[in-house]
Amino acid sequence: MLCAAGRSVTYQNCIAACRQLKADLFQEDSEQYQYIQSYVLELNKAGHVADLELNNEKITRVGVVYKQGILAAREFADRGINLDGTFMKHGAGGALLVACLKNSNNEIQIVAVAWVLGETKDNWSWFVNFLLRSCKKPAFVISDRDKGLIPAMQVEASDVAHFICLRHMLENFNAKFRNQALKDQAWRLAKALTLKAFERQAANMKSKNAKALAWLTDVDVAKWAAAYSPYPRFGTMTSNNVESVNNVLLQARALPLLDCLMTVERKFEKQHLASRASKIEILPSCGSSFVAKVAEAGEPPVEYVIDLDDKSMPCSCGYYAYMKAPCKHLIAALKSVNKLSQIKSYFDPSWSTDTYKRAYDRAEKIGAFVTKEALCRNEFHRPPPVPKKRGRPKKTKRIESQLATEALKKKRMNKCNACGGLGHNKRTCKG
Numbered sequence: 001m002l003c004a005a006g007r008s009v010t011y012q013n014c015i016a017a018c019r020q021l022k023a024d025l026f027q028e029d030s031e032q033y034q035y036i037q038s039y040v041l042e043l044n045k046a047g048h049v050a051d052l053e054l055n056n057e058k059i060t061r062v063g064v065v066y067k068q069g070i071l072a073a074r075e076f077a078d079r080g081i082n083l084d085g086t087f088m089k090h091g092a093g094g095a096l097l098v099a100c101l102k103n104s105n106n107e108i109q110i111v112a113v114a115w116v117l118g119e120t121k122d123n124w125s126w127f128v129n130f131l132l133r134s135c136k137k138p139a140f141v142i143s144d145r146d147k148g149l150i151p152a153m154q155v156e157a158s159d160v161a162h163f164i165c166l167r168h169m170l171e172n173f174n175a176k177f178r179n180q181a182l183k184d185q186a187w188r189l190a191k192a193l194t195l196k197a198f199e200r201q202a203a204n205m206k207s208k209n210a211k212a213l214a215w216l217t218d219v220d221v222a223k224w225a226a227a228y229s230p231y232p233r234f235g236t237m238t239s240n241n242v243e244s245v246n247n248v249l250l251q252a253r254a255l256p257l258l259d260c261l262m263t264v265e266r267k268f269e270k271q272h273l274a275s276r277a278s279k280i281e282i283l284p285s286c287g288s289s290f291v292a293k294v295a296e297a298g299e300p301p302v303e304y305v306i307d308l309d310d311k312s313m314p315c316s317c318g319y320y321a322y323m324k325a326p327c328k329h330l331i332a333a334l335k336s337v338n339k340l341s342q343i344k345s346y347f348d349p350s351w352s353t354d355t356y357k358r359a360y361d362r363a364e365k366i367g368a369f370v371t372k373e374a375l376c377r378n379e380f381h382r383p384p385p386v387p388k389k390r391g392r393p394k395k396t397k398r399i400e401s402q403l404a405t406e407a408l409k410k411k412r413m414n415k416c417n418a419c420g421g422l423g424h425n426k427r428t429c430k431g
Contacts, residue, residue, distance in 0.1 A: 032258035033059050038375040039258060040064075043265075046370065049134040053126070061126060062115045064261065065134035068360075069099075069111030073135040075359040076103050078350060079234045080163075081111060081138040082242035083128075083149060085119040089254040095119050096253055096260070097127045100242050101138070102234070103359060104351050108241050111135065113264055115257055124152035132157060139231045142239050144168040161230060164223045165239040166190050173215065182212050189216065190225050190237065193318030197302075198227040232324045232348075262370065306333045314346055324348030 036052060036059055043050040047067040053060050073081070085097045097114040112131050116123035124146070140161035143149055145168065153162045166187075174183045185205045192198040205213045222228045226237065252263040305316040306329055313320055319327035326334075326346045334340045349355055413422045419431035 032256045035258055035375040036062060039261065039370060042370040042375065051130060060117060061123065062257070062261070063097075063112065063127060063130045064114070064264075065112040065131060066110065066265075069109060070135045071361070072101060072103060072109045072359045073111055073138065075355050076101055076109075076350060077136040077138045078232070079103070079138075080140040080142055080231070080236055081131075082236075082239050083141055083143040084239055084242040084246060085116075085124075085146065085149075086246045086249075086253065088115070088257075088260070089250075090256055090260070092257065093117075094257075095123075096246075096249070097124070098242050098245050098249075099127075099131055100245050102236060102241050104356050108244060110245060110264070110267075113261070115261070119146060119148045121148045121151050124148045125156050128152050128156040132160075142236060143242075144239055162223070163229070163233075164219065165237075166224055167238040167240065169219070169224055173212070176215065177209065177212050179209070179212075182209055186212070186216060192225070192227050193322050194316070195227050197318070198225060226322055227318065229322075233322055235323060265370065304329050306330060308333065308337075308339070311346060320346075325351060 040050040040052050040062065043064060049065040049067075049070070050063065052062045079101055081099050081101050083097070083099050085095045088094045088096055094115055095118055097116060097119070098110070099112040100108055100110050103109055112127075112134070114123075114127045114130070116127070128149075137157075137160060140163055141153065141157070142163045142165055144165045150162070153160065170183055170186055170190075173186055174180075177183075182205070185201065185208065189198065189201040189205060192201050202213060202217075205216075216224075222230060224237075226233055248267070249260075249264060252260045252267075255263060302317075307314055308330075315327050315330045315333075317327050317329055319325075320330070325348065326343060330346060331340070331343065334343060414425045415422055416424050416429045416431075417426045418429045421429070421431065424430075
């Protein structure tokens with residue numbers, strides 16, 4: 001419109017005008033830090049556990065353990081917690097630390113989030129300590145091999161098993177050996193449920209590449225192999241749960257800090273209301289999968305001992321120790337003796353609908369959303385100077401190692417500028 005009126009407008013003028021309009025409508029981004037302390041107080045009133053740290057009136061850390069996350073961890077802490085950190089896409093910078101778990105209905109439940117300046121040992125130590133003080137201690141933690149998280153876990157949670165994300169580990173494995181067959185064999189090795197099966201898969205890998213097996217076993221096998229796991233893994237071998245949460249919060253991470261935390265709170269409340277509204281008779285995710293496995297079950301290649309009277313370990317295949325749920329061999333055995341109606345007695349209590357309902361109890365009401373109108377301003381609080389990384393922030397994840405390997409194989413053919421032919425260049429052209 002201004003151009004039509006004969007006035008010159010530059011791109012920088014448009015950027016400045018948009019920035020000023022945003023400030024007039026939604027306040028300056030830096031002003032949102034002046035409401036963080038009041039927001040933390042309102043969250044605590046609503047039943048959540050929130051805290052922040054200040055350094056000379058500058059906010060350096062903000063953490064929230066949600067009430068529904070506390071209730072879910074009370075029932076499903078034995079299933080472990082996923083931890084991960086991801087960058088904030090907003091100009092203020094920093095990192096968002098996330099803790100989540102998967103309940104018995106295969107729903108990913110956010111337990112806690114924290115905004116910090118970076119993924120350092122001190123910040124991870126603060127978050128892990130804050131998390132364990134606020135909710136039930138998990139049986140284990142799964143994460144990638146973050147340089148700050150590993151020493152933080154050793155100090156703040158030395159009695160909690162810390163497992164390695166199998167996907168991240170095998171990405172590093174594939175980057176070194178660049179062999180899809182070896183990577184597939186490594187997956188089979190990690191997912192083997194018994195020691196005999198592990199040894200059999202290890203022998204297969206050794207026959208293909210002894211150095212690859214040595215690379216894997218140099219890492220403590222209890223941290224990545226299901227057969228050596230001291231706790232039931234409930235199917236969780238990777239940190240995909242928390243990676244999914246990071247992806248869901250992609251738009252929230254592009255917002256200023258206060259808007260980001262409020263967005264997480266609203267997403268969290270919607271999940272809570274959906275869980276309470278569902279009237280579940282049998283957990284659908286687990287029930288259908290077990291029935292499907294019975295239909296597919298054929299003659300097993302290995303014989304396993306089945307003891308229907310031993311509810312703690314009814315089958316020697318290792319699946320019960322891995323999932324705390326009946327395996328296909330046990331289901332087939334119960335069906336053969338017309339006792340399939342007793343199948344529920346072989347499930348761990350964490351699979352029951354009673355446990356699920358306690359985690360999402362209607363009596364445990366979540367307070368109303370915290371609105372900006374209810375917050376008080378502290379004009380002395382300011383954002384900290386967050387160090388910014390060089391270059392443009394990445395919008396997508398890095399290329400997976402296996403995809404990079406395939407990309408290396410598919411080299412583009414040169415095109416000659418002289419004759420237009422393929423497979424050579426102008427210097428080597430013979431046309």
